[in-house]
Amino acid sequence: MSDVLVVGGGIVGLLGALELTRRGRAVTIIDAPTHYPPASWAGGGILSPLYAWRYSDAMTRLSVDAFSRYQQILDESDAAGISGCEALLHCGGLWVETGGDDAALAHQWARRWQVPVQSVSASEQMPESAAGAGLLFPSLGNIRNPGLLKVLRAHLQRLGVRFQSAVVSRVQPTRVGARVLAADGRKWQGDTVVVSAGHMAAQLLLPMGIAMPLFPAKGEMLLFRMKPGQVPAVMLTERGYLIPRQDGSVLVGSTLRKGDNTTYPTVAGRYQLERLAASLWPELASCSPAFHWAGVRPGCERDIPFIGLVPGTSGVYAAVGHYRNGLVSAPASAELLAQLIAGELPFTDPEPYSLSSVSPSSRSSSSFFNR
Numbered sequence: 001m002s003d004v005l006v007v008g009g010g011i012v013g014l015l016g017a018l019e020l021t022r023r024g025r026a027v028t029i030i031d032a033p034t035h036y037p038p039a040s041w042a043g044g045g046i047l048s049p050l051y052a053w054r055y056s057d058a059m060t061r062l063s064v065d066a067f068s069r070y071q072q073i074l075d076e077s078d079a080a081g082i083s084g085c086e087a088l089l090h091c092g093g094l095w096v097e098t099g100g101d102d103a104a105l106a107h108q109w110a111r112r113w114q115v116p117v118q119s120v121s122a123s124e125q126m127p128e129s130a131a132g133a134g135l136l137f138p139s140l141g142n143i144r145n146p147g148l149l150k151v152l153r154a155h156l157q158r159l160g161v162r163f164q165s166a167v168v169s170r171v172q173p174t175r176v177g178a179r180v181l182a183a184d185g186r187k188w189q190g191d192t193v194v195v196s197a198g199h200m201a202a203q204l205l206l207p208m209g210i211a212m213p214l215f216p217a218k219g220e221m222l223l224f225r226m227k228p229g230q231v232p233a234v235m236l237t238e239r240g241y242l243i244p245r246q247d248g249s250v251l252v253g254s255t256l257r258k259g260d261n262t263t264y265p266t267v268a269g270r271y272q273l274e275r276l277a278a279s280l281w282p283e284l285a286s287c288s289p290a291f292h293w294a295g296v297r298p299g300c301e302r303d304i305p306f307i308g309l310v311p312g313t314s315g316v317y318a319a320v321g322h323y324r325n326g327l328v329s330a331p332a333s334a335e336l337l338a339q340l341i342a343g344e345l346p347f348t349d350p351e352p353y354s355l356s357s358v359s360p361s362s363r364s365s366s367s368f369f370n371r
């Protein structure tokens, strides 16, 4: 018997389930069969927003402690005998071509949030191709997200979380909780239901009376094989980034197409990323990528995800709109979600994340209760 149903098993749903299980709740995750990889699989895994100092405090609050939270989760699953994803890498991040006012803002932001940062010149750590000054964040981490998802699923199964493979077509709020209907006719009833369905979440929330400002945003990535350690740090510019993995793989990302929810890689995407790779790391100009893939980000018209109760319901929650920062913010989003559901004092003011500011759609809130 499950009392919490989580719709969507990407990083946000999985970590939400973990936090709820820790609080003694019996959780079932209903996730669509993977005809295509979720954003959480496709993403790059940089554990920082791309230019963190340009974001609101509410976003920074979610992202600053991701590394230690992931470390704790991986240690726990390791202790339970589930390991092997080489998930976390503490390699630092070099923001190339960042100077002037932007660098001053970055230093101010870093002081305020106690994030180590240093200015570097082109002659120091920068690749030959980069011009001008840059910023090095030596404590930046990245996570090998596909491996992390596997570890998390196995860890949750050990903890008793059930997984159901189904496409949810409807979440119908009831007096307490909601009924969840699948496209194949199956139904579940939960006292608490969490919608964490990535870029598909808006479709599930609309019949409940709220029009979420969410959109799909396709992103493509390339993977090159190099010798381990050749690219020493994550490297970012306004045009894109390189992410080194422990085994020597180097990810190059990413394209961004708002409104596109297709998941196939394109020739134009490959061309754009190959040019970027060559400009950031000239050796890559003579290499062919080993993999090329695409994913769909859960885009959001503001820079903060929505986490909280769906207005007008009793027990339906949403954790949606993580856009380009779902991997870095998911551990904190999951903690906040679980605290709100459990009625605990949240670790941060929940107001900025609340759904109460979302404009109601044309349906009145009373009409969606299924009596």
Ligand SMILES: Cc1cc2nc3c(=O)[nH]c(=O)nc-3n(C[C@H](O)[C@H](O)[C@H](O)COP(=O)(O)OP(=O)(O)OC[C@H]3O[C@@H](n4cnc5c(N)ncnc54)[C@H](O)[C@@H]3O)c2cc1C
Residues within 6 Å of the ligand: 007, 008, 009, 010, 011, 012, 013, 030, 031, 032, 033, 034, 038, 039, 040, 041, 042, 043, 044, 045, 046, 047, 048, 166, 167, 168, 169, 196, 197, 198, 199, 200, 201, 218, 219, 220, 221, 253, 254, 255, 294, 295, 296, 297, 298, 319, 320, 321, 322, 323, 324, 325, 326, 327, 328, 329
């Ligand atoms: C190319 C690319 C690079 C990125 N790089 C980074 C990065 O470096 N750092 C970072 O922090 N973030 C990055 N992101 C963003 C990050 O991947 C997302 O913000 C994050 O994965 C969102 O997680 P989620 O759980 O909300 O959604 P998803 O991972 O999309 O998961 C949603 C889940 O819900 C399921 N689902 C959807 N509809 C239904 C339904 N009707 N019924 C049942 N199940 C359903 C899906 O199958 C999926 O499993 C990147 C994304 C992309 C595409």
